[in-house]
Amino acid sequence: MTERGAPKELWTMSIKAILLSYVVIQSYVSVGSISPWYMLYILLYLCLNISIHITKKGSVTTIVLLLSMLVTAMSSSYIQPLLLLLLPLNIYELFTIYLRKRGIILFLMMVPLLLLSQEFQAILVTYGLVAMLSFLYYLLLNTYINKNADLKEDIEKRNEHIQQLTKSLNENKEYIRQSDYTIKLEERNRLSQEIHDKIGHSMTGALIQMEASKRLFTSDPNKSAELLQNAINISKDGIESIRLVLKNMKPPKEQLGMNRMKLFVDEFSAKHTFRTSLTHEGNVDIITPIQWKVIQENTKEALTNAMKYSNATFVSIHIEVLRSLIKVDVSDNGKGEQKVIKGLGLIGMEERAASVSGTIIVDGSRGFSVTTLIPHG
Template identity: 45%
Template structure:
């Protein structure tokens, strides 16, 4: 605002200086001195931040303009509206009241100078009002931006609390699963093994006296032990998830966390029989997807990223594609070289394309 006012003052002062130069009979030293003092005060008012110093500079400028218009150049009074606005704005809250106060000097001016002064006063009022409205809108935008920062901070804190809650829930579920497993082993498998042990102890005591009875007890113990082993096998089978679910869930979890952290949509599409993917291949797939997503955020400036895992007849195709700026000439850094080395360790390959966005395709063979 201060710089715009200074620019407007310079325009009006230029008109005053032109009129003064046109009058050849006048001394120029006082005009130059008054102009220098005036602009020094204006620059001081635009630089200083203390309100008292601003008021003092505005008051000195008004006094200087009045004295210069009386003793040096009458048209110096045209600068009074701008400086009067600066001074009156500290005491009069309404803009119309300030403009009315700026029109007071018209009473003491001749008609021609009064018209010119009124025009300059109107110009200063309109221009300064527009600048002030612009500053108010900027302040409102700053307030909205601060509110958005506050909301973002609050949402980030809630997301952090949500992740802590998820971790705590996972830990609680693990404890509950351990407790359930322990209880099941105790109630079913423990009882079966205890029964078999009792049968074998009894057979041992009857071995010398009643061999037929001892044989029957041993057969019962063997039967009970087989049932216990079968229960152990079924329990472990129910607890242990399939390998393909472990790999796929790990990939899904990483993509969900990545999408939430970077505020990017990252859809995952899976096609074909995922059972054929081995654990070591899932490890390569996971690490290559993580590297490709990280590179897309760091270098591609993408707003959306898609991940596809497609199991074909002979190969496993894993593609990470974004809508970023791409690259006409691809320079392989440590990230791409690392992906190629991981794929090569399981006899696979990596294809990188930067013509339409940026895509990283990992091709792995299916082991029969």
Template identity: 80%
Template sequence: MRERGTPVEIWTMGIKAVLLSYVAIQSYESVDLISTWYMLSILIYLCLNISIHIVKKASSKSIVLLLAMLAIAVSSSYIHPLFMLLLPLNIYELFAIYLRKHGLIVLLMLAPLVLISQYAQSILVTYGLVALLSFLYNLLLHTYISRMTDLRADLENRHEHIQQLTKSLNENKEYIRQSDYTIKLEERNRLSQEIHDKIGHSMTGALIQMEASKRLFTSNPDKSAELLQNAIHISKDGIETIRLVLKNMKPPTEQLGINRMKLFIDEFSAKQTVRTSLTHEGNVDSMTPIQWKVIQENTQEALTNAMKYSNATVVSIHIQVLRTLIKVEVSDNGQGAQKVIKGLGIIGMEERAASVNGTIIVDGSRGFSVTTLIPHG
């Protein structure tokens, strides 16, 4: 029983202590004089049963248990029959090492009733009750420990799974951070190059014209005025270039948020025969660009899967922005699936949702639906 752990041993020793106390009290009342042999038998029982929980090898444990059973049999024969009540627990401990059939073990625990019926009928019923209660105690304890072991293993597996998800989430966050940083660097580089190539050249030309106009201001006023006018035209062109650059930096309205989603759905409907609808509720303008990116990519994947596998004629997309949650459901009226098998598409959607602390719910009971849930607010 070593593999069961220290708590089991403590409980077993406690039960033995209760039984020994009962035997000692009952036999003390019926013995006229407490002899040295009486005390010695109790001490021998204590020593042997403590040794059971000290030895590690099954063979050594079996020897100690056999000695304990022999000591109990001798004590019950020569000192007091009540010592037989200590026998059932030792019988269970011995045969539980080698046997797995509980029915056979309980029969072995009740076997001493044959001997008791011959010389100690007064404790016959008591022994049978103690044997059955001892068996039930060990059976319940065995079941409890097995469940605790299973729960502990399940908890460890869940903990390991959480660690893996946390690691994956951190990697996704780092990837998003690096991607965002790279995009910013690329945009800054493009903007710097465009300002240098267009605006810088224009401003340099205007400055040269104004310098020349300044030198000819007194000697040739007409030429100075012409050069100054050219500088004004060049400056106006430069200002218009700045305005166009700034305008191009800002994405058009149709490329942002819900408008971009509508454009995507319209393009999808134009290419496919399936009828597609988009509805939304709540403050969709409060959603961040990265949330829109995840939602659009998951919606695109869900629509692709619907076209490949569902044989649907209608697909609906519903975006709902709540106080603390964004819910996006893509559902169709196709054939569905009783058992959903996660392929690369669904796994990809789960990973994208996890990158923003979200999750995916897939249901194939009525048609097929993919729901993306993202924390919000």
């Protein structure tokens, strides 16, 4: 049983049950009793229409539908005319197997109206109404089931796409992790080689000079002193090499702060739709780690607010070190806000700035901008 077939069969059986109940009640009201032949027809109708949904072969279904239509037509002639109202449902089911044009099927459902004898004139209008309502019911049911199935298929495709993206993301994360590990190994190898080449040779030379000086200490004091001085000079050069290597290893403070800001801004841009720009001027070397932390936290809050409320397409972050102030301006090209109401985000930014004796200025006249001012020196 397919996903489309299961709900369709349930709804089809439901409408048949409702229509059959209506026919039985109306027959009982008009006659006052139910004959054994009438009960036999009801049982035959139920058996045939239930077997339609049990058998899945088209040829068998066709035969069962034809039998149901034949039994209904004969019973309406000899037992109760109202039983003819059950015929349109079977006609629709039969011809939808072979025909795709709904208009032809509706015409075939109305054909019995042309063939009704005088005894059926009382239910002429009722039959036409039942045929029309049955057609509309099946039409709406098929439309609903097809749309529902299409939505499920679309959801499955989207889920599959999400799984592919997740897999790709995990692979990228693994690649980044491996790349990071490889870079660290290469850096360790480079430092090891540099220490070996520049410092190891110096220390080995100094040791040789000191060993020679020790041997000549009693026999040739002057030569021993010369060798010892050479060892001292070589050791000094080695120590200077160590200092230079360590200095080159350690990046300056401003690079640490700006690099972290750049990584954060690039990561934020990759996750959201609007573009960002990060610029700076002045001696950012004087910004302390705690000030960098406040700057980054306030920038993050300002970017989040821009994403949620401004409908912006571009956000700029400008860090400027003045004579006595550090100025960090985050501004967007969004809709702005003439009357700024401070929420938890802006209050948190003020508190962070106040922790380093700073303040913030908010402007919503042209886009929206948040400026953090932090004193230094």
